[in-house]
Amino acid sequence: MKQIKIFSPATIANLSCGFDVLGCCLDTIGDEMKVSLTDTPRISIEIINGANLPTDPEKNVAGVATKALLEHLGKNVGVHITITKGIKAGSGIGSSAASSAGAVWAVNQILGSPLKAKELIPFAMEGERAASGNAHADNVAPALLGGFTLVRSYDPLEVIGLPSPADLYATVIHPHIEIKTSDSRSVLKKNVTLEQAITQWGNLGGLIAGLYTNDYGLIGRSLKDVIIEPLRSILIPAFKEVQYEAVIAGALGCGISGSGPSIFALSKGREIAHKVGQFMGEVYATTKLDYDIHISKINPEGIRVIP
Amino acid sequence: MKQIKIFSPATIANLSCGFDVLGCCLDTIGDEMKVSLTDTPRISIEIINGANLPTDPEKNVAGVATKALLEHLGKNVGVHITITKGIKAGSGIGSSAASSAGAVWAVNQILGSPLKAKELIPFAMEGERAASGNAHADNVAPALLGGFTLVRSYDPLEVIGLPSPADLYATVIHPHIEIKTSDSRSVLKKNVTLEQAITQWGNLGGLIAGLYTNDYGLIGRSLKDVIIEPLRSILIPAFKEVQYEAVIAGALGCGISGSGPSIFALSKGREIAHKVGQFMGEVYATTKLDYDIHISKINPEGIRVIP
Numbered sequence: 001m002k003q004i005k006i007f008s009p010a011t012i013a014n015l016s017c018g019f020d021v022l023g024c025c026l027d028t029i030g031d032e033m034k035v036s037l038t039d040t041p042r043i044s045i046e047i048i049n050g051a052n053l054p055t056d057p058e059k060n061v062a063g064v065a066t067k068a069l070l071e072h073l074g075k076n077v078g079v080h081i082t083i084t085k086g087i088k089a090g091s092g093i094g095s096s097a098a099s100s101a102g103a104v105w106a107v108n109q110i111l112g113s114p115l116k117a118k119e120l121i122p123f124a125m126e127g128e129r130a131a132s133g134n135a136h137a138d139n140v141a142p143a144l145l146g147g148f149t150l151v152r153s154y155d156p157l158e159v160i161g162l163p164s165p166a167d168l169y170a171t172v173i174h175p176h177i178e179i180k181t182s183d184s185r186s187v188l189k190k191n192v193t194l195e196q197a198i199t200q201w202g203n204l205g206g207l208i209a210g211l212y213t214n215d216y217g218l219i220g221r222s223l224k225d226v227i228i229e230p231l232r233s234i235l236i237p238a239f240k241e242v243q244y245e246a247v248i249a250g251a252l253g254c255g256i257s258g259s260g261p262s263i264f265a266l267s268k269g270r271e272i273a274h275k276v277g278q279f280m281g282e283v284y285a286t287t288k289l290d291y292d293i294h295i296s297k298i299n300p301e302g303i304r305v306i307p
Numbered sequence: 308m309k310q311i312k313i314f315s316p317a318t319i320a321n322l323s324c325g326f327d328v329l330g331c332c333l334d335t336i337g338d339e340m341k342v343s344l345t346d347t348p349r350i351s352i353e354i355i356n357g358a359n360l361p362t363d364p365e366k367n368v369a370g371v372a373t374k375a376l377l378e379h380l381g382k383n384v385g386v387h388i389t390i391t392k393g394i395k396a397g398s399g400i401g402s403s404a405a406s407s408a409g410a411v412w413a414v415n416q417i418l419g420s421p422l423k424a425k426e427l428i429p430f431a432m433e434g435e436r437a438a439s440g441n442a443h444a445d446n447v448a449p450a451l452l453g454g455f456t457l458v459r460s461y462d463p464l465e466v467i468g469l470p471s472p473a474d475l476y477a478t479v480i481h482p483h484i485e486i487k488t489s490d491s492r493s494v495l496k497k498n499v500t501l502e503q504a505i506t507q508w509g510n511l512g513g514l515i516a517g518l519y520t521n522d523y524g525l526i527g528r529s530l531k532d533v534i535i536e537p538l539r540s541i542l543i544p545a546f547k548e549v550q551y552e553a554v555i556a557g558a559l560g561c562g563i564s565g566s567g568p569s570i571f572a573l574s575k576g577r578e579i580a581h582k583v584g585q586f587m588g589e590v591y592a593t594t595k596l597d598y599d600i601h602i603s604k605i606n607p608e609g610i611r612v613i614p
Contacts (some may be wrong), residue, residue, distance in 0.1 A: 021505060151509060158513070201325070205512070
């Protein structure tokens with residue numbers, strides 16, 4: 001096999017109570033990537049529609065991740081990567097992760113799968129480091145493994161795949177504003193109260209228990225964030241209204257996707273997820289903000305080959 | 308049925324990464340209690356061997372919990388409770404919780420089980436409030452429900468029963484020192500760093516995932532506490548040595564039971580749990596401290612009727 005075409009999905013990181021540790025994989029939105037082996041041992045990147053993304057393989061996250069993987073494997077091969085972005089950069093649903101994870105997944109496939117999906121995470125994380133200065137795993141892990149993932153530890157890295165109830169759907173609304181990474185970080189506080197932390201880890205435990213037992217109600221009651229959301233939500237216009245409308249429409253819970261500005265909601269069933277999207281959209285429809293809405297089943301498999 | 312005799316087990320709260328939210332139920336150590344309905348509508352308490360425990364039902368935790376339950380049920384009956392303590396007060400393995408939970412469980416049984424075990428938690432918590440000023444649930448919940456329990460939320464109260472791998476054993480060593488509640492609280496800090504909190508909730512998530520998947524290794528890797536243990540362990544003589552020896556002997560993990568001074572370890576299998584006890588004991592054997600060692604399977608059912 002000398003060429004492969006893949007779909008690399010968007011992901012929701014943090015999921016309210018799981019800041020920096022939880023993520024889940026979407027199914028209906030993502031990037032398409034074509035990866036082929038070439039004769040000259042260099043990495044080249046071609047971007048079809050990603051405005052302003054670098055094609056220099058030392059700067060493009062897919063190039064950085066691919067280089068890290070090839071070095072690890074000791075493979076002196078050439079790789080050409082064509083990326084058709086379906087995820088808008090800076091939307092908060094794992095745009096850089098889709099490119100990084102997709103690149104290493106495809107290259108690994110084309111080389112005969114020397115590594116398992118989980119073993120690819122550290123190389124995809126190098127792409128994340130290039131994108132944001134922080135080699136986080138909470139988007140690349142669900143993109144590579146599908147479903148929900150928990151980063152139990154970074155040192156040493158341990159990622160755990162969590163089950164996902166069959167009828168769980170995500171609704172994501174992306175208001176077209178830019179939140180600078182520096183702003184989304186600077187609003188965070190270095191310290192939290194022990195009481196807040198206890199509330200947060202009680203909810204994280206509840207969410208994980210809910211995923212294992214298909215308890216949609218418990219998942220919903222656990223989707224709370226008393227630490228990050230109160231600080232970051234001020235950067236997102238009408239966040240509270242959108243959250244309120246999502247719950248009124250029947251969502252199990254609603255919070256900030258990654259570091260925003262996208263807002264996610266989880267619902268039981270496609271029908272409610274669509275209604276949630278409609279209610280969320282009506283909030284922004286009364287403003288001058290443009291926005292996209294995505295409705296997606298949780299994707300249990302992650303990145304996949306497409307024809 | 309006018310009289311019932313029960314075994315009310317000891318419990319381990321916190322379990323390293325689950326401060327204030329996790330607990331598990333032991334099987335070989337606990338209190339025996341006899342509860343009978345009487346003709347005169349008053350609560351009376353008889354203590355067989357619990358040194359210095361009050362028999363005034365307004366002060367004894369079993370009396371306080373019973374009174375709260377009877378008031379809720381609107382039952383104007385008399386109850387006589389005889390407690391044979393098997394758990395030493397102040398040992399950190401849920402002595403007050405065993406009495407509180409045992410009392411409400413037995414009274415509920417004798418009245419024809421108007422409430423489910425989970426519904427008894429708030430009344431047992433009133434006993435905890437009387438004992439420590441804090442109506443915590445992380446000991447009474449596992450005593451009442453068995454296995455592992457998660458307090459997802461206190462407001463409103465939601466407790467989740469978690470599964471327990473069949474071959475999981477606890478070793479508890481109780482050095483005979485007194486840690487004042489005021490001391491075990493005053494060493495805690497009001498604030499923690501966000502980074503510590505993330506580490507802690509990653510481990511809590513890992514522990515819960517390990518319980519659902521019978522992954523003993525994951526349970527062990529998750530039994531870490533970067534927040535409370537570094538502060539409280541200084542109150543427990545030779546804590547680090549005991550912890551080290553437990554792990555050398557094959558324990559999955561080891562930490563402070565409740566607020567101490569008992570130290571717990573979890574192991575896979577009875578044989579390792581015994582070896583862990585032996586290694587732990589050897590640390591205190593070189594000191595002048597007296598100590599008890601308990602080896603117990605995790606008790607999946609909680610409080611039980613005995614002949």
